[in-house]
Amino acid sequence: VLRDDFRQPPGDVVVAAGDPAVLECVPPRGHPEPSVSWTKDGARLSDKDERLTMRGGKLMVASARKSDAGVYVCVATNVVGERASEPAELVVF
Numbered sequence: 001v002l003r004d005d006f007r008q009p010p011g012d013v014v015v016a017a018g019d020p021a022v023l024e025c026v027p028p029r030g031h032p033e034p035s036v037s038w039t040k041d042g043a044r045l046s047d048k049d050e051r052l053t054m055r056g057g058k059l060m061v062a063s064a065r066k067s068d069a070g071v072y073v074c075v076a077t078n079v080v081g082e083r084a085s086e087p088a089e090l091v092v093f
Contacts, residue, residue: 002080003028008057010074010088017092021064025057025074028083034076039084041070064092 008026015021027034036057038045045052045059053060061068069092074085 002030002034002076002078002083004083006074006076006083006085009085010059010072012089012091014091014093015064017066018063021061021068021090021092023059023072023074023088023090025059025085027057027074027076030076030078030080032078034078034083037075037077039073039075040068044075061090064090066092068092 005028006026008024010023010025013021013023025036027036038054038059047054051062069090071087071089073087076083
């Protein structure tokens, strides 16, 4: 089972360059419990980037850069399938 509705979709975030940025997402209820990943501008983010931390439904950018600006989508996945949240924009000024 994987419901359609995100309990908390990510919202737009505006930060100054060098500041931390946090995008939060609470995935839909599912059985088994869905895992959360993120995409930026359509490409899946890698947790290999040491500036990014993905924990639970949170995506934390340690020190935002202009290159981090873009459209982020929270993706919930389990054996049934996957659901994508509404997009959220990260603006870095």
